[in-house]
Amino acid sequence: MLVNSKEFTINGLRYIIRSAMEKDAKSLSEVRVQIDGETENLDREQGEAYIDESGFKQIIKEDSERVNNLFLVVEVHDRIVGFCRCEGNQLKRSSHKVDFGVCVLKDFWGYGIGKKFLEESIGWADENGIKKISLKVLETNNKAIKLYQKYGFEVEGSLKKDKLLSDGNFYNTILMGRLNPS
Template sequence: MLVNTKEFEVRNLHYKVRSAQSEDAQALSELRLQIDGETENLDRVKGKEYIDGEGFKDIIKSDSESLNSIFLVAEVNGTLVGFSRCEGNELKRSSHKLEFGVGVLKDYWGYGIGKNFLKESVKWADANNIKKITLNVLETNEKAIILYKNYGFQIEGVLQKELLADGNYYNTLLMGRLN
């Protein structure tokens, strides 16, 4: 589904949050690869589950036409610096819920981009009768956990000792928000 563009100004950084468009596909491929290499907070290492430009075109088309998926990007001066996605599915038993995921370039952390992705996604989900949003977050990502709790997410479970690229084991929290 498509949403209206929103503009934000945080600490002198002006950015837009808008629906992903097919023209963004190659930039999204490169952006995702860069984000995966900048943080241990994601479940992928750089290059794992790589999606090329054509793959992103397919995802953008599918999400744009879907009633229970949304794909957002953050743009600064014409350059993509982050993305989020709420992915639903068409199975009747789970069509009421979706999974939220987010990634922002490290240079743009602290400007509320992730928070605004979450806020817009929750607002969209509530307006479209989505009953549940789920997400996974490392238990060491305390800022994200606080943010998610502030938006009504609760811990529903724990995946214990998930191996990360640094060779250490961490717990992954399964969180959900009911509408």
């Protein structure tokens, strides 16, 4: 599904959020590897489950053809610095819901990009009859958990000792969901 380009300025930073296009594939591959190396809040370590340019082209193509998928990017000075996806399911019993994921380069944290991605995704989901948005978040990512709760997400459970981080300790993954209020 395509979303119109929208421009935002927060804390002096101007950025654009828009639907991903095939021309973004190379940049997305590079950005994903960099982001994975900047935070332990994501599932992967740097370089794991690598998606190359052709892999991103395929994802973008499929997402643009499916009514219950959304792929957004954020640009700062014509450079992609993050992305988010809502990935639906083609099975009838699960076609009413999507899984949300987001990542932004660390240098661009604090500019409301994650919040805007979330707002755009929720608006898209509600407008397109998606009944539920699900996500997973590391238990230590309190800022993200509070943001999700502010937008109507509720804790639905946790996966105990789900992630082994670089400090050698295991951490829980929190499962959250937001039901479409209509």
